[in-house]
Amino acid sequence: MSRRQRRRKPAERGVVDIADLASNARGVGHVDGKAVFVADTLPGERALYRPTKRKKSYEEASLETLFSASDKRVTPRCAHFGVCGGCALQHAGEHAQLEFKQQQLLDALERVGKVTPDTVLAPLVDARWGYRRRARLGVKYVPKKGGTLVGFRERGAPFIALLDRCEVLVESVGTRLADLAELIDGLSIRERLPQIEVAAADNAVALVFRVLDEPTAADRERLHAFGARFDFSIYLQPGNEDTIAPLDDDAPALYYDLPAWNARLYFKPNDFVQIHAGINARMIDQAIELLDVQGHHRVLELFSGLGNFSVPLARKAQRVVTVEGENGLVERARDNARRNGADNIEAHVANLFEPPADAPWMHEKVDRVLIDPPRSGAAEMLGAIAATGAERIVYCSCHPATLARDAGELVGQYGYRLTHAGVMDMFPHTAHVESMAVFVKEG
Known part of the structure; x- marks a missing residue:
């Protein structure tokens, strides 16, 4: 057997009783004195796992089969949970989280x-859903996967996850990932657009497109039409954050209200807000x-x-x-x-x-x-x-x-x-x- 064949040999599976959750929300148990961290498991569960990384004192593993489920387990709402790296605890109920x-x-x-x-x-x-008003979405044109991908990174990998929606983003954006992908597919600079910043205010939703090449007039028209269709304020960022500018001159100033304090706070799309x-x-x-x-x-x-x-x-x-x-x-x-x-x-x-x-x-x-x-x-x-x-x-x-x-x-x-x-x-x-x-x- 060649060295390459030995490297490709599937890792041996094992059974572990999950005793606790680690700080990254992976279940942890012990097998033969070694800690085993298994994603998507909860304390009190018994799981069949497959190692993905082996070290002297611990192993990281994926869940193969759940033999006994915790009463704190729930069905994840998102169809992409486990692939997308944005969430780690959708399989746990609110009180367990x-x-x-x-x-x-x-x-x-x-x-x-x-x-x-x-x-x-x-x-x-x-x-608990549709709450996220700030986010950085990765963008990648991948012809082998059907075109442009828009979303968060895959769990444990640098690749953009193939998503059609996100349940934790504000609904106006989370339900439009496929539309964003279709938009970017039609741009001349689709391979030179690596990310979109989302900033949702009380009065508008801003999308900041990071553009490594200058958009053509046709690109700008397409972006303008997209913003008008879905009620987004479109911004372009050709360089550092100082270069962020609205596509249209009439973009509204972003703000959020704090009614209990009779306050209205204005911010820019790249500003830190909670x-x-x-x-x-x-x-x-x-x-x-x-x-x-x-x-x-x-x-x-x-x-x-x-x-x-x-x-x-x-x-x-x-x-x-x-x-x-x-x-x-x-x-x-x-x-x-x-x-x-x-x-x-x-x-x-x-x-x-x-x-x-x-x-x-x-x-x-x-x-x-x-x-x-x-x-x-x-x-x-x-x-x-x-x-x-x-x-x-x-x-x-x-x-x-x-x-x-x-x-x-x-x-x-x-x-x-x-x-x-x-x-x-x-x-x-x-x-x-x-x-x-x-x-x-x-x-």
Whole structure:
């Protein structure tokens, strides 16, 4: 037998009892002392698996046959589940998904930060389908698969999955993937169009086409007709994000409303906005409630973006000082403050991963701090936050491990107590865990 033939020999199958879920939502069990990670399985299930990757201490595997099913298992709504890499938990019911995410948070806090919250917050939940208002769709012209593919990557592979719809994207886009593919098939630059950015506002849905070659006049007409037919605002991006421009001069300014705070926030198609509009509104309400903001309070908000928290905060506080690292977002934040009559917001630009020691806002006493950092967390700012003398901190996190690390520092080094922590289901059916934690100054 040749070496090539030996490499192609099918991997031996095995049977495993699933005991837990790993952080990527794969079921995990043990066979002969080795961990086996099996996609699409749940705790309590027995499965026949086929290894896809073998290492000395663990194996990764695909599910072949389910011998016994968990009572928490449900039928996935999406026909592409298991092929498309966009979702990992559609086979688990809502409560099972929330239990998994909450356990990920609490385990990280205990294991990494050596802390436990006094109170575990009830999960924030909202719509579970058609919720995703921001997305980056891959595009690839593949004649052997019938033409253009539009969608997310395949699970565990770099290829674009062959999709006809997506159940988690906002419906106006999720039901139009085949139409998008047909549109691009008819463009002269179909092989030079690698992605589409989706940005759904309350008043419009923007599609940003990344174009590596200049569209012809016929291409532009085809794009214009598509936008008019399906009520999309079409944008083109020939270079970096600064080159994004609307196809038509009458494209509406994008915005979303926060009715509870009498606020309307404007943004550009490439700006960061929270993925799930319903969870975003609930997150703002809970954060401000847990901050316990009073009319005489001065609030510092870090990683403040375009005003998502700061405009509502300004309705409650005496003064809100915001700091964000991206100039464009700060410009939008100032404009949103002006549009919403929030003249008690003071917005600054600064690199919060290299805090400027001479910045005035670094040395002002504040009563409350709200932070919403990226996945890397806020380690570089913890000392400065503690130095403000803030009695209460609310930390919104998109990564449990970095929240846990920072929680350990705030509690162990800076004299805070972790009073509350809980998850926010910003990304239903995925393994992504968003959470909120509250820290109160001891004494």
